[in-house]
Amino acid sequence: MRPFAYFERLSQAFHDYPSLSKILVVSTISGGGLIVYSEANPSYSNNGVETKTRKRKVVLLGTGWAGASFLKTLNNSSYEVQVISPRNYFAFTPLLPSVTCGTVEARSVVEPIRNIARKQNVEMSFLEAECFKIDPGSKKVYCRSKQGVNSKGKKEFDVDYDYLVIATGAQSNTFNIPGVEENCHFLKEVEDAQRIRSTVIDSFEKASLPGLNEQERKRMLHFVVVGGGPTGVEFASELHDFVNEDLVKLYPKAKNLVQITLLEAADHILTMFDKRITEFAEEKFTRDGIDVKLGSMVVKVNDKEISAKTKAGEVSTIPYGMIVWSTGIGTRPVIKDFMKQIGQGNRRALATDEWLRVEGCDNIYALGDCATINQRKVMEDIAAIFKKADKENSGTLTMKEFHEVMSDICDRYPQVELYLKSKGMHGITDLLKQAQAENGSNKSVELDIEELKSALCQVDSQVKLLPATGQVAAQQGTYLAKCFDRMEVCEKNPEGPIRIRGEGRHRFRPFRYRHLGQFAPLGGEQTAAQLPGDWVSIGHSSQWLWYSVYASKQVSWRTRVLVVSDWMRRFIFGRDSSRI
Amino acid sequence: MRPFAYFERLSQAFHDYPSLSKILVVSTISGGGLIVYSEANPSYSNNGVETKTRKRKVVLLGTGWAGASFLKTLNNSSYEVQVISPRNYFAFTPLLPSVTCGTVEARSVVEPIRNIARKQNVEMSFLEAECFKIDPGSKKVYCRSKQGVNSKGKKEFDVDYDYLVIATGAQSNTFNIPGVEENCHFLKEVEDAQRIRSTVIDSFEKASLPGLNEQERKRMLHFVVVGGGPTGVEFASELHDFVNEDLVKLYPKAKNLVQITLLEAADHILTMFDKRITEFAEEKFTRDGIDVKLGSMVVKVNDKEISAKTKAGEVSTIPYGMIVWSTGIGTRPVIKDFMKQIGQGNRRALATDEWLRVEGCDNIYALGDCATINQRKVMEDIAAIFKKADKENSGTLTMKEFHEVMSDICDRYPQVELYLKSKGMHGITDLLKQAQAENGSNKSVELDIEELKSALCQVDSQVKLLPATGQVAAQQGTYLAKCFDRMEVCEKNPEGPIRIRGEGRHRFRPFRYRHLGQFAPLGGEQTAAQLPGDWVSIGHSSQWLWYSVYASKQVSWRTRVLVVSDWMRRFIFGRDSSRI
Ligand SMILES: Cc1cc2nc3c(=O)[nH]c(=O)nc-3n(C[C@H](O)[C@H](O)[C@H](O)COP(=O)(O)OP(=O)(O)OC[C@H]3O[C@@H](n4cnc5c(N)ncnc54)[C@H](O)[C@@H]3O)c2cc1C
Ligand SMILES: Cc1cc2nc3c(=O)[nH]c(=O)nc-3n(C[C@H](O)[C@H](O)[C@H](O)COP(=O)(O)OP(=O)(O)OC[C@H]3O[C@@H](n4cnc5c(N)ncnc54)[C@H](O)[C@@H]3O)c2cc1C
Incomplete structure (x- = not known):
């Protein structure tokens, strides 16, 4: 059995140095031409976590794009996380169309959520169940597992939370x-x-x-x-x-x-x-x-x-x-019911503020396809903005006062920047100049509220709903986890923009979406890619870009290798047509 | 997109020279230490088949071990084969226990039957349906597809045959x-x-x-x-x-x-x-x-x-x-019903003769788990054997007459050889000597019927049912296909043993099972192997033997590569625990 000795030794090496396996596997794969990379992802052990003070309990509903990226990022041992979802894995949805025809196998696009959760510094546990009711009054969620399980054959149970993160996605419409x-x-x-x-x-x-x-x-x-x-x-x-x-x-x-x-x-x-x-x-x-x-x-x-x-x-x-x-997508029943409870019954998705907090609820956050950010309009706040900026309470703003407040305004109202960009302007001063030119007023050194209004009157046209994509959901999950990680620090040293209608500053900077582009695979190894800056590319080369981006975006090394090897299998043997 | 050029060129080469892909893939895999080999399997194209005379229609029921190996081997363009089975693929059952725990993926152990059939010289078509009645009178089988399909929403149809090959396997008991x-x-x-x-x-x-x-x-x-x-x-x-x-x-x-x-x-x-x-x-x-x-x-x-x-x-x-x-296994309803029709109602499996022909039926063959060979006993035929051997009709056999008939006897009744082996005897003469020694008769040069009886009286104790294994089923499939291939040739020049109770010779030599050994994987990379000659080995090395035998036994290059890469994946990443 000589030839196997090598394999056995390799096996030992893999188990002793897990990272070695990654390098080896990838070098094999990239020998085939695909460049696969991974973000550095330090792994902590669960042991040695000290539990002196009571941990704050975070309940996370859902293990999709938003939930998984929240879990992956969260890294503060003062939380105890209870994940609840009817499926015990994360699914990489962009490859689902490929699964329908066997270009990629189902198992290659899923990763057990316990694997994602296990790597972190934070105590996490998972329950395979569906939440059917959220009760913000008693701070409880009510859940149901698929099978009758507990002593009385009851399928239902409830779970308390200190913080609730809703990431249940949407359903088909x-x-x-x-x-x-x-x-x-x-x-x-x-x-x-x-x-x-x-x-x-x-x-x-x-x-x-x-x-x-x-x-x-x-x-x-x-x-x-x-x-x-x-x-x-x-x-x-x-x-x-x-x-x-x-x-x-x-x-x-x-x-x-x-x-x-x-x-x-x-x-x-x-x-x-x-x-x-x-x-x-x-x-x-x-x-x-x-x-x-x-x-x-x-x-x-x-x-x-x-x-x-x-x-x-x-x-x-x-x-x-x-x-x-x-x-298109529609609202899940549990979310509809919750929306009714909190007076959002007429909306199509759960409305949150720019920090992903559900409007009108303490300690409840919502993100991904089930939620939508209700971006505050500048014009709604214009009086408050003026008041805040007019520190001397003079009824007019000096240029200095104007500039001081505007960086916070840009932080707080992303539509301002979008508007500048859409008009090809370079800064806030351009906006002011334009308004003044339109009004025929000569360049005064001070401006009153009407002048401020007319400078900003069009920016709200840029308020747009974010698309219901995995990209948005994942960025929101990461954002929220980072906020949770820094909750205590930012309580003391807030780093957000000034509060327009209150005192002091917001704890965090609001969520800001960064669009990284979009692919549309069109078959026959042709893919259309639209990248930021309206860069459009169609053909074989974008197909390869698609392959490498999608391979790199897999949640784990396991799925990365599986997906790539599925592509290679398809490429060599074609797709399988057995009806299983 | 430089690095992909290599991949693309490779792709082209694969499509142009399919065999190249095999060599390349295998060299990659065997780099990991596993030796994978394949029997040479020439592939013919379906085109160019001439249909001057009416083809004889073979209906094959079942796409398991027996059916698939029949299909793989059959290579005579004078047949037209209609395969009927409720599943459109062959499944490599020895790896099913590995599928239960994700050591190997389901898709890796199946091969579409159309792929197996497509490679051959013979016109073959496949129907995904279950046969629910066999009617030997009208030479028809009645089938049912899972969904209501034809114009009247009827799910049932019938198919005529010239030859029927039954390979429907067994069900759980x-x-x-x-x-x-x-x-x-x-x-x-x-x-x-x-x-x-x-x-x-x-x-x-x-x-x-x-x-x-x-x-x-x-x-x-x-x-x-x-x-x-x-x-x-x-x-x-x-x-x-x-x-x-x-x-x-x-x-x-x-x-x-x-x-x-x-x-x-x-x-x-x-x-x-x-x-x-x-x-x-x-x-x-x-x-x-x-x-x-x-x-x-x-x-x-x-x-x-x-x-x-x-x-x-x-x-x-x-x-x-x-x-x-x-x-253990039991009989499927369709087979039970058929057995009743042909007077085999009391049996546990469909009885065939040693040429796999269903007893009492013309042109119907049965093999694999649904059938059992009803081996003729020597002692039942002893008078006829004596008569056949005694060419001169003298009432005694000369040594020459005895030896002449005995090679046919050994062919016709495999228990003779098994008996010799079990007693450590080298040839038929030993048997005779022993009988004569026991009877106290001195070594006469002629023997009468009683002496022949006492020489052969114990051989029938060696008649054993063949085990219900894939090994037996596959060998029977290959055997039967070879008989079909040579049907016309052997009609003219029969190559079987002489007919004991008839004239001339049997067309073919009867089916003979060759046991190649057995594995029992015991977990923890420990496998027990029992090979012919009572060679027993337990441990890591038999685990590797198991790996290489099972890899080599896959039906296609596709499944071979999939199975081996599943093992490698498991070995690197462990088994997946997503509930899909
Ligand atoms: C076929 C397809 C292809 C796509 N391709 C792309 C793409 O290429 N790029 C892109 O950016 N986006 C793509 N998307 C969109 C993307 O998948 C969604 O925007 C994204 O999944 C939203 O993330 P989410 O976490 O909000 O919801 P989901 O990912 O849908 O996750 C919701 C989670 O909540 C769980 N859940 C559901 N109900 C309950 C309940 N009652 N209690 C507890 N848990 C519950 C679910 O089991 C699931 O784990 C695609 C979507 C599909 C369907
Ligand atoms: C888990 C498991 C592990 C095993 N391991 C081994 C092993 O390691 N080595 C070994 O030698 N053997 C092994 N066996 C035994 C081996 O699988 C069987 O002996 C073998 O499958 C018998 O082959 P067959 O062709 O007779 O039947 P099967 O392989 O069972 O095939 C029967 C076929 O008939 C089809 N069929 C069923 N009903 C109908 C109908 N009404 N009409 C038309 N078609 C029908 C089925 O869909 C199937 O395609 C194993 C079996 C199992 C279940």
């Missing part, structure tokens, strides 16, 4: 269109992706059975995607590649029967992207034979047919084999 | 013990293994929930394995490793609560193995803390407790969290 819930596939969870995968294979198997006419076979092999956002588009192109690169070889008779249709209610697909990308994608899909129906609003679905209305009001009904529904 | 069906997990199919995996993780999650006392947690973490055969033993040791190597790190509180119990009705586990292996396994399990209860016959199961009776008749009831039932 059917807009109450009849038949959607019952007949469509959604693509939110890993299980959805697995189900889609086996349904695709099933469709091909069914269409191969005897006793069917061509029309029936065609129906079974008609795949409809509803929603031309990034997820729908990516699924459509993954499916197209799966069918054309792998399935037609195994089901040669199906080749001329397969049809993919994409229905989009708006006038274009990928509307959140640059026009060049949208056009490219529409053209590519047409070339590929994917039937893109723009301006088509689905009105009804039954078990065999889907009906859509054009803008002209014409309703057409098409037979289908499988529908994937990907049109 | 509950021996009608109450509660087993409803409460136990079985381990026959890939889906079973996946379900077991998520149930194990679920048990740990459930036991971590609040509101439980220690006794309840202990119950949830009590895993019971029923059956001490290779599958039960391997599952128990996989589970032990999974718990101790991976899960206790993530669920530290569970460490002292987990218990694995193995119930076996006989006096020992692994009874089909050498005593040294049995003893080693029992001792190892005791050391590992696995509670092996021998002589325990399960009598009842409910949703929380399992009751077993000792040989003394004492019934004890133990609470459990999960049971895996692995006690």
